[in-house]
Amino acid sequence: MTAPPPTNDTQSASLSDGHAHPSAPDVAQEPARPNGGIEAAHKTQLPLRLALRQQHVPKSRTVDITERFTKACSALKTGQLVKDEYFTLFESISAIEIMDPKMDSGMLQPGETLEDDYDVMRPLLPEELIGIIDQLLCFEMAWHQGYPLSQTLFTSIYIDRLLASNPRTIDDAQFTQKDAPETETPFLDILRAYCLGVIKSCDLVIAKVQSTDYYEEEDFVTQTFNRSLFPNLPVEDFVEMLDYTMDKVDSLPSEVNDSIRMAIKDRLYFRRQLLLALYLDLPPSELAGSWEPVLDSVNGMAVSAQLGQSVQSAFSTKIQRRLASTVPPRPIVELSFRDAVAQLKNIINDCSYASRLAAIPKLPAEYESFLWAFAARTPAPLCYPRAYMARILMDEEMQTPPSIPFADFETLVFPPHSPITDPADWHPVAEGSTSSPLSKARIARCLDLFTEQAGGPLYEYWTALCQNKCRLRRMLTRVVRTWDKLQTQAQAADLEIESALGDSDHREPCNPLSLWVQCKKTFMLEQIVLLGFETNIHLPGEYALMYTFLARIISRRARIIQPIIDSYGPVLRNLEAAEDTQKLDDVKERLRHIETLLHLAKGTSALAKALGDFYVVLASLDLIPRITLYEKSDEFNENQYQLRMRPFLGLGAEDNDEDIVPPLPSFNGKITRCLLRIRDPDEDIWSEIEDQVRIARVEISKVKAAGAGAVWASGVKEEWEKGVDGLLKSCVLLGLGIATFKDALKKADIEEFGWQWLKRLGVRVEVPEVGSAWRYLEGWRVPRIVRVEEKDGK
Amino acid sequence: MATALDNTSSQVSVENAEATSYLEDLIGSELRIHTSDNRVFGGVLKCTDKDRNVILGVTYEYREPSAEAIRKAVEESGNPTAPVNWISRFVGLVVVPGEHIRKIELQEKYYGSGYA
Incomplete structure (x- = not known):
């Protein structure tokens, strides 16, 4: 792979002019140059039976x-460019410019040396050993956060x-290649063992x-810059080495x-436990408990960190110059030990x-709930834990018989012991089979195909x-x-x-x-x-639209669940x-499950509807910021609407149902209605919203029960x-907000529209930001109605 | 006058055509470029221009071993001509600005010992 190192020889320098003078004697030394580009003179001089002598x-x-x-x-x-x-x-x-200090990692400033003059064989103080080990941990974590090894551990x-x-x-890996005399300080050996442990940990993570x-x-850099991190050596060797080193600590x-x-x-113990926990080949059921010892050992380390003495000179960006790298040099990433x-x-x-996934009931629906809970963890899990999760999920042990898709639709849409899905009924001549063997076989084949x-x-x-x-x-x-597309296949199977x-006479649900x-x-x-709300993609000006849309989707799901229950x-x-x-x-029992799903769908749909309507009211009164997405007419611009709805456009055409994306809803009518009637707190618009909140509360309470x-x-x-609980609290908060708002309307002495009118209302709307105590659930943003004192209003 | 001008311009265009053809032939061949800071870049010629800026692909960077390293190697082996490896690493696609180029070498491949 590596080209031979260049020589400084200029023995053939004279040849450089050869092409220009075809008659020059040294031209003869330029025979069949494979690249061509030689004047015709060369070609004419090629002997006819070249192959005889050619190597x-x-x-x-x-x-x-x-x-x-x-x-x-x-x-x-x-x-003019001459190029390939x-x-x-x-x-x-993407080319790196040589001799540009910002891009060329190999460029040396005047007087700068390539190598550091740090002596790795110098005797270490025990405090320094601790300092270096802790610094390595900081770098390892920075790497986990997404920085490349070149800026961290390397x-x-x-x-x-x-x-x-x-x-x-392991024996090959030494700080120095020479047979160094036995050092008096054993701390170097300890450091070496720890470093090797770190390297193997990286290998296991990658x-x-x-x-x-x-x-x-973009989440995690697996690049090792052409360095091999002992991928072929078993973890046990490293664990053994660390055990041995721990014994040596006693004889210090x-x-x-x-x-x-x-x-x-x-x-050393922490590193050992970590290596064991990172170990790849354990079946999921044996993973439980492998992380507790690691956590315990971390606590001990955190306490004794103050004993360490940092050795900044043991780390250098200069090493990047020797790493195979196509990127410019980057600074060392700083991460505090805490x-x-x-x-x-x-x-x-x-x-x-x-690792708890292995212990939950073996049902695809349970797995899915678990995955959603894992995805919702805060702070968001880093790349490694996600990979760990994925590996457990995909393990053979996690299979649900007969297969995951089968088990999933069997639970959701078919009543238990349904003759369609009951394996006992699949055998052509099963006793008690109610339909003809032939049709049973057809159904089984069809389900098989669909499962696939x-x-x-x-x-x-x-x-x-x-x-x-x-x-x-x-x-x-994209998955949606x-x-x-799967829908079409499902319809065919149905x-x-x-x-x-x-x-x-089986009255299974239709389709x-x-x-x-x-x-x-x-x-x-x-x-x-909902994730759009969680990740702050939707702006307050769009809340009315998005919650109304959300209500539409959820109520659609309720309509899908209903025939299953029937x-x-x-x-x-x-x-x-x-x-x-x-x-x-x-x-x-199964019916209870499906009914709960329906209650949840009805409840959340009502909550979304109420929220959407309340936001329409607030937007119409300019109580939440109207952002650029709203045009002057207070209407959502058609193009922007198409853009926002792009993930959903064209979906559901085969559902024999209406399109998922409604035509651009016109809030104008609603807003005018609001403006005209809102002053009367007993107006329908309020009872509509309040009804929805009530329904949401009742339905979600049923789910909770x-x-x-x-x-x-x-x-x-x-x-x-x-x-x-978050959903219920959101309902309560919304109900409270509506009550406060209505109360303010009643009390306000309102005679005309406009800003005057709003000021006299004496309320302010707060949309809870990320991390706010009022934001019970990340996806459900319930506005808070806060009374403003008279003096604040001026 | 006009003829003289035509002559010069045609001469220029002939020169340009020759130069272009020469450089085009070099595209894809392996070059070693010595830079002003004593590094050598070995890679495949991708592109060049009037200012002699050169783009090399699949490039390796070579650096002379430090005087210190040579001294050590000689000391250890006791041999004043002890070989010391150049330090090399892969750097990929690079642009070497014309002003920093000290020397350009062509890595020629040929078959046999020639027919001489």
Whole structure:
């Protein structure tokens, strides 16, 4: 790969002019130059039977062409470029300019040396050892945050020395290549062991991140600058080495005091535990508990950090000059030890949380709730914990028989023991099978095919859930399109099932698979809108529009769930008639789940509707800022509307339902109505909004009473309950706001419209910002109505 | 007068055509460019212009070992002609500004020992 180092020989310098004088004797030394470009004279001199004497291995020599090249260049016209026809100017933008101090990482300032004069073999003080180890941890965390290794860990001269010779084994990795005399201070050996542990940790992290199917370099840089981080050595070797080193700490000279001894041991122990926790090949069920020891060891380290003494000279940006790099030199990333420990704890907690997935009930719906809860964690999990989550999710152990898509639609749309999905009924001659064997086989084949088709979209959806919020939102807008296509396949499958069933008396929901796809799809759409609020994409001026739209999507989902519930009626009656209590209980239990889903959809839809309407009122009174998105006419501009609705446009055309995106709603009528009637607090507009709030409260309370298990969120009970409480609180806050507003209207002595009028109303609207105590749920922004004292109004 | 001018301009265009053709032939060949700070860049010629700015692709940077490193190597081996490796690393696509170019070398590949 590496070209041979250049020689300074100029033996063939005289050849450079060869082309110009075809008759010159040294031309003969320029035979069949493969690149061509030699005058015809050369070609004519080629002997006919060249192959006889020719060796087919090319040799190479260096020819000085400075003069000729310079002369040729000067003959070019200004602005004329001689270039490779496939080389574009666009490409040239990424080229590094040599000798430009901002871009050229290899450029030395006058008097500057390439190497640092830091002596890695100098004896270390124990305090310095602790200082360096802690600094390494800071860099490791900065790397986790998304900085490249070149700006973080690879600035360590110690790590550079260990890796510079491209070691294959632990023994090969030494600070110095020579057989150095045995050092008197054992601290260097300890540092070496720790550094090797750090290097292997990086290797394990990179391996895990790269093993997931989707990750972005903008979140995390896996580039190792051509350095090998012992990918082939087993973790056990490093753990053993650290164990051995920990034993050596005990035999340190007696002048090293106990607290320092403990501090060093804590650090080695932490690294050991971390390596074990990062270990790749454990099945998910054995992961639980692997992070607690790491967390425990971190606490010890945080306490003893003050014993350390920092050694700034052991880190240098100069190392970047020797790393294979196509980017300009960048400064060292500074991260304080306190921040690093906080970051480390977040990583540990997130991973530990992710490992809980193995313990929750094995149901796809439960997994999905878990993934949503994981995605909602604050601070947002870093790349590694996400990769860790994804790996657990995709593990074979997490499979739900017979397959994940099957188990998912079976739970959501079919009553338990449905003859369509019951495997017992699949056998052509199963006893008690009610339909003909032939049609059973047809249905089974059809479900099989659909399961296969649904696998991809479902997998994409879950992959998106392992990303950070902004990317999750963007990816969902794409995933929804895949689901839209799946809808067509679901419809085909539904038709097939229906024709196979013939006129048998199973009253399954009509088009069950389409219902499943629609249900999933609308849920994703809701989440796209809500994530838009969470990530502050929607501006206050748009709230009215977006909440109204959200209400529309959610109520659509309620309409999809309804026929599923309706289909339970005949099933229950049949079972009651047959007095099959076991099955009856199963069906009733499942029905409770689906009903809870419906309550949730009805409740949230009512809340969204009420919010949307209230925002229309507030916007009409100029109580929330009208931003540029509103044109003078107070109307949303058609183009901007199309832009905002782009993720949703064209969806749902096959639903035999109306398009998901409504035509641009005109708030004008509503706003005028508001302005005319709003002064009367007993006006319909208020009772409409209040009714919605009431419905929301009633429905969500039902959901809360049913509990997390009822919506398949028992794995994340705590988070789920917090979420439902947040919804209820949002309802209360909204109700309160409306009451305050109405009260102000009643009290105000209003005679005319306009600013005067508003001032006399004596209220102010606050939209809770991120982190506000009033923002109970990130996606639900309930405006607060605050009374303004008379003096504030002036 | 007019003829003289025509002659000069045609001469210029001939020179330009020759230069262009020479440089075009060099595109894609392996060059070694010595820069004013004693580094050498070995890569494939992608583009050049009137100011002798050169764009090289798939470039490696080579740097002479420091005097210190040479001294150490000689001391350790006891051999005054002990080989010391140049320090090299991959740098990818680079632009070498014309003003910093000290020397340009062509890496020629040829077959056999020639037919001489």
